[in-house]
Amino acid sequence: MIGDGKSELLRETLNLLPNPVCIRSRDRAWVEVNEAFCRFTGQPRSALIGRRDFDGLPKDQAEMFGKLDRRVLESRSNHASTEQIADAAGDARWMEVAASFAEDANGSAFTICILTDVTEAKQQAAELETAQQAALNASKSKTEFLANMSHEIRTPMNGVLGMSQVLRRTALDEEQVEIVEMIERSGEALLTVINDILDFSKIEAGKLAIDSEPFSLSAVLDDVAALLGSGANEKGIELITDISRDVPDEVVGDAGRIRQILTNLVGNAIKFTAKGHVLVRIAGSGENGYAHLAITVDDTGVGIPEDKLETVFHHFEQADASTTRQYGGTGLGLSICRSLVKAMAGEIGVTSTFGVGSTFRVELTLPIADDEPRLFLEPVERADLSHLRALVIDDISLNCRISASQLALYGIQSDHEMDPREGLRRLADAYNRREPYDLLVLDFQMPGIDGLRVARMIRSKPAFKRLKIVVVSSVDSDEVRDAFLKTGVSAFLVKPLCSGVLGETVTQAFRGTERRKPATAPRPAQAGPAPAVRSGMSLSAGRILIAEDNEVNQRVVAGLLRTSGYELHFASNGQEAVELFRQNAYALVLMDVSMPVMDGLAATRVIRDFESSGGRPPTPIIAVTAHAMTEERRDFLTRGVDAVLTKPLDKAELLETVERWARRTVHRVA
Structure with a gap:
């Protein structure tokens, strides 16, 4: 075939191909090349055909072709590689070299090489890789910028909102209270805008994380x-x-x-x-x-x-x-x-x-979460109040339906009226039929007659002396609450009602008349730590170590915890926090993350090493940070801290977190 004298036909066929092609025999002789190969190498066909070496080609090309020949002939298989080869003008080109094994009818072995110029593709790939790396660097810079912006914005916001909460508890006149409230509302509005912008930026940077x-x-x-x-x-x-x-x-x-x-x-x-x-x-x-x-x-x-x-x-x-x-x-x-x-x-x-x-x-x-037992929870039960009848008076039908649904969980059958006058007639009719209602769920703000007037009218009638009244009001006012309680209502609830609140309130109102039964469709309590004690109840002589370098933020924390009953120790950096921790026992540590000398995470690591070496049982460490990125908070929890609070601090959340973790310390010691 290749060596059977038909070289003219073979040459004409190869010249039809646009790619450089060369054929070499087992003894390293050039058998045939096409015109594209001659143009690429700058060598005429006459200088190559029949020669048994690589003279005339650059040394690196000669070594490449020789190595390829040996590999193909020894393995009798095909091979391909991408090589940088100089063309006739001396310009380096990236060429994909595909070499295949061939054998003619006489058993002679040959190597056929086809060269494809992939220089542009290589350059595009390199440019794409450079662009991708630049994009990654930009994304990293953007993420770092977001984290820094979050910290820089939230730190002063913590001072503004925190100190306004502290100021609220001082002796203020009516005008000053109004001014503080405006400061708080403005600060919260600004914080909402900040959160929106940070969230949007996280989404744009591809840093949106979803927990599970x-x-x-x-x-x-x-x-x-x-x-x-x-x-x-x-x-x-x-x-x-x-x-x-x-x-x-x-x-x-x-x-x-x-x-x-x-x-x-x-x-x-x-x-x-x-x-x-x-x-x-x-x-x-x-x-x-x-x-x-x-x-x-x-x-x-x-x-x-x-x-x-x-x-x-x-x-x-x-x-x-x-x-x-x-x-x-x-x-x-x-x-x-x-x-x-x-x-x-x-x-x-x-x-x-x-x-x-x-x-x-x-x-x-x-x-759906696994229904594994929660060891710290008691079995969920509801009171059986199926012997009770209730009337719901509310001018919004949705409220009537929802109240009826919540009462039904306790077996209570209920009727409803949207017109308070019709509700009063219904109460009277039921009493006259000797089928009186046991419970009235009463809205406050209604057209015509408000709930307070309805309650007073009912309590003026001896026939309704035994009727329990639970008021559900959208007005949260001490004045309104006191007015209702003076009429003798059983409870005053503020809308919107949390799950189960109405049923639990009714159960308390009828305490002693109920029968206990398992709920038919119980809602398991939310998994989590043991419930916190009420704000204001705390450990006597309990100490808290607060590591915070910002003086304003130190005053904020001190003000928010002033009435909590804890003894507060302050450190201005992580190194001071470590020294104080070694000298004193603490119920817990509030650890700012970003501090000079030694940051909060480094200080946490030193404290954990001290504890593990036998210095002390583990003490709860709460990270306090202006870094609001979800992945950062998740990272903090893997580095020795037990919980994370985000600035600006909320008083209720701070107290709940402090007392929840401090109680764990007490229970462990006990």
């Missing part, structure tokens, strides 16, 4: 209702929460991110609703180990124009984007919600009628 831990859906809903309920009450609108009994309560996911989504959606609904209600409902079901959740936030607010529905989830977009818009905001909240939902493989959407209201819907599928 067991948590209680009802607890998250209660947290959101407690946080935003006062804002709704101040506007005179109802914040109503409802969670279906078919929804598994204990699921696995990122409770913080779900709380953030709900807070954003509910906060928006309250902001854009002037009258009526905001309803937060969690429906769904559990199937094959997964909870399929449909979370809706429904309001009776201003609504969204139809042409804006597609853009409300875009960055910096709002339904009213004019500079004189009434409601303000960054335009990032819904965009962040969409990114969070997407990161959890869920969906988010909105329907709205302009001027009537909006409904935002979030669909998520989360694993």
Whole structure:
């Protein structure tokens, strides 16, 4: 074939190929080359054919071809490599060299090499790699910038909000209280903007992290209702929460991110609703180990124009984007919600009628948490109050239905009336039929006759002396509360009600008449540490070590913990904290992360080494940081700290965390 005298036909065939091609025999002789090979090497065909060496080619090319020949002929197989080879002009080109083994009819062996110029592809790959590395470096710089910005912004914000909380507890006149409240509201509004911008930047930098831990859906809903309920009450609108009994309560996911989504959606609904209600409902079901959740936030607010529905989830977009818009905001909240939902493989959407209201819907599928026993929890039971009859009077039908649903968990059958006058008639009719109601769940703000007047009218009638009255009010006022309690009501509750609060309150009102039974559909309590003691109750002579380099922040912590009963020791850097720790026993340590001389994490490591060497049993260490990135908080928990508090510090959260971990120290010592 190759050596059978048909070289002319072979040469013509090879010359049709655009790539350089050469054929060599086992004895290293050049058998054939095409014109493309001659142009590339700068060698004429006559200088190559029949020669048994690599004379005429550069040394590096000669060595490359020789090595390739030996490898192919010895293995009788194909080989390929990418080599940098100088062309006839002396320019280095990246060539892909594909060598294959061939044998003719006489048994003679040959090497066939085809060269392909891949210089441009190589250059593009190198440019792409350089660009990728630059992007990675930029992302790293952006992440570091975000972390530093978070720290630099939150540290002074901790001073502003913290000291305003401290100032609140001093002797202030009415005008000064109003000024402090304005400072707090302005600081909280600024913090919301800061959080939105930081979250948006984290998303843009690809640093959005989603945790996966067991948590209680009802607890998250209660947290959101407690946080935003006062804002709704101040506007005179109802914040109503409802969670279906078919929804598994204990699921696995990122409770913080779900709380953030709900807070954003509910906060928006309250902001854009002037009258009526905001309803937060969690429906769904559990199937094959997964909870399929449909979370809706429904309001009776201003609504969204139809042409804006597609853009409300875009960055910096709002339904009213004019500079004189009434409601303000960054335009990032819904965009962040969409990114969070997407990161959890869920969906988010909105329907709205302009001027009537909006409904935002979030669909998520989360694993159901294992039903393993929680050793620190008692078996969940509910009182059997099935012998009681209740009447609910509330001008909002949703509230009536939700109250009836909560009462039904305790076996209580209930009726409802939206008109207080009709409710009074119903109470009288039931009494006259000798089927009196045992319980009245009464709203405060209603048209025509408010709840306080209804309560007074009822208590003026001896026939209703035994009727228990539980007031559910959207007005959280000491004056209103005292007025109701003077009428002889059993309890005064403030909307929105947390899960189970109504049933537990009714149980207390009828204490001694109930029968205990297991709940038919119990909601397990949220997994976590032992419950905290009330704020203000603490260990006598308990010591807390506070490592904080910022003098203002030292005063903030001192002010927030002033009435807690602890003896406070301060250190201005990590080295001082380590020395004080070695000299004294502490109930716990509040450790700032960023400090001079020795930072908080380094100090924590030294303290843990001291403890493990026999110096002392483990002491709870709470990291206090202005770094709000989720991955940073998670990293802190792997480096010796027990919990993380983010600046600016909230008094209630600080006290709850301090006393919860301090109690562990006491129990361990005991």
